[in-house]
Amino acid sequence: MQNDHVGAVYELLDEAAQMIAKELQISYIEALAEAGEMYFLETTDQFSIPAEKAEPLKALLAKAEFNKYEHEWVRKAFQLAILKGLKDKSHPNRQMTPDTIGLFISYLVNKFTEGKKDMTILDPAAGTGNLLLTVLNQQSEQIAKSYGIEIDDVLLKIAYAQANLQEKEIELFHQDSLEPVFVDPVDAVICDLPVGFYPNDEGAKAYELKADEGHSFAHHLFIEQSVKHTKPGGYLFFMIPNHLFDSAQSDKLKRFFSEKVHLNALLQLPQSLFKDEAHAKSILVLQKQGDQTKPPKQMLLANLPSFANQPAMLEMMAKLDTWFQEEK
Incomplete structure (x- = not known):
């Protein structure tokens, strides 16, 4: 059951990171940090993205309920997303503690x-x-x-x-x-x-x-x-x-x-x-x-x-x- 919740939070982070990476032309791992910020601030206003391109991000925001998610679900979901990002650009000092x-x-x-x-x-x-x-x-x-x-x-x-x-x-x-x-x-x-x-x-x-x-x-x-x-x-x-x-x-x-x-x-x-x-x-x-x-x-x-x-x-x-x- 917990894995379902972690998976749901991961999808929110992953989808937002992919969209932000594409629109801002930045790496997935940088976009993941921006996605976390977006969910915390509950707005897309910080991005210089045309209004129509920001709509899918706003749709993700509308269904996200981070205040209801257990903290360990959020941490584990971030961990999965970070591992995905680190596979794209492996860096010796960007390895996570298992x-x-x-x-x-x-x-x-x-x-x-x-x-x-x-x-x-x-x-x-x-x-x-x-x-x-x-x-x-x-x-x-x-x-x-x-x-x-x-x-x-x-x-x-x-x-x-x-x-x-x-x-x-x-x-x-x-x-x-x-x-x-x-x-x-x-x-x-x-x-x-x-x-x-x-x-x-x-x-x-x-x-x-x-x-x-x-x-x-x-x-x-x-x-x-x-x-x-x-x-x-x-x-x-x-x-x-x-x-x-x-x-x-x-x-x-x-x-x-x-x-x-x-x-x-x-x-x-x-x-x-x-x-x-x-x-x-x-x-x-x-x-x-x-x-x-x-x-x-x-x-x-x-x-x-x-x-x-x-x-x-x-x-x-x-x-x-x-x-x-x-x-x-």
Whole structure:
């Protein structure tokens, strides 16, 4: 039943995006952001389209009822439309965090921050906002304020359109996350780390984790920037490349971790989620050190089974629950 609703919302987004792309001569993904804006504002006046060409868009608007759609339907419909748009123009840094991983990260955020009220949360590589919105839709009661940073203006506009249609208050910043960020330290950071080299060698000099020579790893700098913008005792949930601790610059990273954070969990994601073993990832959970913090008695290490394997997943959840009880 839910798939029917998601499909209906997807059709509204897809039809509008196709029309807007054709009329404004822009890419599907750019048009999708404009379609989201149109449904939120409930008007086509922002487009410089002749009145007769705007009629089909007005007909779509007349049958859309975004205020009645569940937020998860809207998010999933956007996800389908974004995937369609990304197939047209594949871009290495325009990959979305898969849904199953987003939901699992939401579960981890919930477990590690249980009982905490009025939380603040930041995603420094927000992209289309999918991961952040997944977490917010799962625990909106707990989170008082959320922030997203994204350098790609098209992705940011989609995040903005999604947040509006899902009635989520997110403060979005269009900037390079590794430049100075004007966000107060938060209780939690979530991030699917952008993997690769940071081209701005001058900017990298501000970081402890800069490379001694050549380009620095962007994912290392993102970790440092995130820790800097987390409150003492706050948690960080990263999707990391599996080779994070084996790379040429990993010694500095290990030293940084021992001085700044407690390593709580390292959960390797199922290989089946990744086309190429070289791109496989894990979830790393850190806690920023503070006066009241202490490292876990035992770090949680696990290889997660396929999310489709329900018995194995239930067994894994039971193991995680046991770990949380023992650590408390």
